[in-house]
Amino acid sequence: MHERLRQALPSVLSVLLALAVCWALIAVTMAPGTATDAYLQMLWGGIGNWPGWLDGSAATTITRPLGEAAMKAALLTLTGLSVAVAFKVGLFNIGAQGQMILGALAAAIVGAHLSLPAVLHVPTALLAAALAGGAWAGLAALLKLYRGVHEVISTIMLNWVALRLVDNWLVIGPLRGVAEGGQSITGTAEIQPTAVLPRLLGDLSRLNLGFPLALLLAVALWLWLSRTRSGFETRAVGLGAEAARTAGVPVARRTGVAMALAGAMAGLAGAVLVLGTEGRYPGTLGAPYGFDGIAIALIGNNHPLGAMLAALFFGVLRAGGTRMQMLHVHPTFPELIQGLALLFVAGRQVWLALLRRRESSAPAVTSSTASTAQVPRA
């Protein structure tokens, strides 16, 4: 079996198993037919209602769902990349949520309070978000490098600090927006039209520049990690900091840069949410995209392109999930599928053992040593 394929197999099987378990869950609690229908609705809600379109409905029956899926996929890709990049240098970034919150806030402030032409305004807001997220993650990296504070604990704490300070103070206090007519609204002020991420299909869907940006960044990160010296050194640190140090790799610098990059990705996710769909920092960022990023990165085997693929898949499920409600299935079902898939991916060793057994029982194939978990120890 091709090595790359073997690496991806546990993830694919995990996702399939999660889908099957959740299908069974609906089938048992409701009816098997309902379960199948719900999955179909989820699919139509995610990739477009093709049967409906072929029967003569408007083009938006396809473009709208695809746009929603692309939006969700962009956010999941960016937070997934955030977690995956940190993994590559051996750190477990649980703080993508906090970094995303700060990125979103920075984008909202720059978007609302700076006056620039659109050509400059969007990039400035994105940059501000990346810097804010990067700085927040950099804090965890500094604590790790200079005080030995474990990043799992520090990023969890930083998540809560960001959430409390931003959601429970800044956006309801000093930064609270005022709508036309002097009424105060929840969330920050509306961003200026120049800061809005351009929509790619106009009124046909909410698909915006954030989607290609996320895909581009996934490819760029993959190229950086696999084709450049600094990327190689980053991975070397992740595989063994001491060995890398002995080989002359500047471990502290690689760790700091990778973590800052991770924060920048999460920050950009916040910016894409604010500049692309919300239009301002809402009362609360709501969905825990940062935590989803952990699942996306791990299901994607910590590979930038793997994370991208996982994000595309779950973006479709997440966008389509709301349509399940028509059949009275709970809309958080896609999240349950995602959580279960991660749980099964966590059992990677079980999959590998199962696959090994199958292979060694087949006569012609010699069992090769399956590689162990890809996850650096947290």
Add this chain to the structure above:
Amino acid sequence: MLEILRALLFSTLDAAPALVFAALGAVLSERAGVVSVGMEGMMRVGAFCAAVAALKMPLPLAVAVGMLAGAALAAVHGFLSIRWRSDQVVSGIALNLVALAGGSFLLESLYGPNGTPAIEGATRWNIPGLQSVPVLSALSGHSAPTYLALVLPFVLQGLLARTPLGLRLRAVGDKPHAVATLGLSVAGLRWGAVLGGGLMAGLGGAVLSTCVLGRFEQHTPAGLGFIALAAMVFGRWTPVGAFLAALFFTFGDALRIGLASSAPGLLDVVPQGMLQALPYVLTLALLTLQGQRGNAPAALGVPYEQESR
């Protein structure tokens, strides 16, 4: 002034048990070398199952159901991290996600989005003679979980520090290979600690939904499981330390709520959100001062492999 202090102390002691139990569970699990990031999820299933059970059966039985539910989730954690040596943080995070999404799904399909019906809390016990003592009278009038939470940390501390079993549990978190050399089962000890931690996290969740909140809501336990981790770190991985940290966090919360209602002017000077962020900032500050992992078990998060010596 004394009356205010009494009221603060009373509400602290009323709300603290959930966090105390979860923090103790985290200490137990991590002392044996298994990371317990899954506390939040274990609390959530414990809280949910206990709340559902409490609507149908006597309260003590319902709490037991919650504990078993926490242990069931812990068993999954044990299966993945002990039996299959998976990454413990990944497994814990996965359990949190499953508990979050699964809890919402089950809650909504059973009771709708607004949470379970209200649950009648536990009976409150008055300690005779304490009523008339100023401030200390806050100790009286609580339900059983509070009194258990005041005793259990010291029992656990004694167990870990003074008994052979405690010694083995700590050793398995520091030097599992040495424990194996003595002919003891590393996996067995870790399984015990993880399941015990799950029971306690389940207890914490059960107490939260049945006694403290009086119902299970969409967001229960709203991050309390992570604060339990903070309390454990703050308390330097000791039961009594974690207990004091948990009390401190709960007191801060009671103080914040008390201030918000009695002195609204103060909140213009120090915003609510800033006060809410304080425990986390404090934890970070303490960790920064402590440096190098504080008092954490040496083999924490390292899967045990028999072959590698």
